[in-house]
Amino acid sequence: MAKITYVEHNGTEHTVEVANGMTVMEGARDNNIPGIEGDCGGACACSTCHVYVDPAWVEKIPAKDDMEEDMLDFAFEPNPATSRLTCQIKVTDAMDGLVVKMPEKQI
Template sequence: MPKITYIEHGGKEHVVEVAEGLTVMEGAVKNSVPGIDADCGGACACSTCHVYVDPAWYEKLPPKEAMEEDMLDFAYQPQPTSRLTCQLKVTPALEGLVVRMPEKQI
């Protein structure tokens, strides 16, 4: 299973093995990683699973679709490397992915 590193806003790291086929959001929720609320359950209908993808990883991810772009407009302080974790399917290629949580989710 690929290991993904989730970094809380305060800097605490959580290295989690996430099964292939799940989303990065599901990996956080199933492992009780704080900072990813996932209020809509992964339907891309909110921005509460927003993260900042480590710049070294950003270009390796599939491009954002229009719905994700729209929902990121509602995220707290979106940045160029912002993504919604519900839209990132875990594959072997994501081994070592690093994401950082914003100060809060809205």
């Protein structure tokens, strides 16, 4: 289990425990955290779970695959260095302390 901090665009922080094996998107959904929609249910078929990973964590989580890279092209103001789709980040104990920030909106 890992404590993950979700930061809304307005700066409101939500720190919750997310079980190993779940995705960061599922952690947001299951804890009613606003700002991560996940319209496709986690199939990497939309960009409505887009976040900016805190720069200190970018190298500590698994890298993006080609499909995620392609879907990020549809996200609102993606940042090549820090943008991720939370449906593609599986939680492990090593992610305890992860911080993700939501964009102004999801599209």
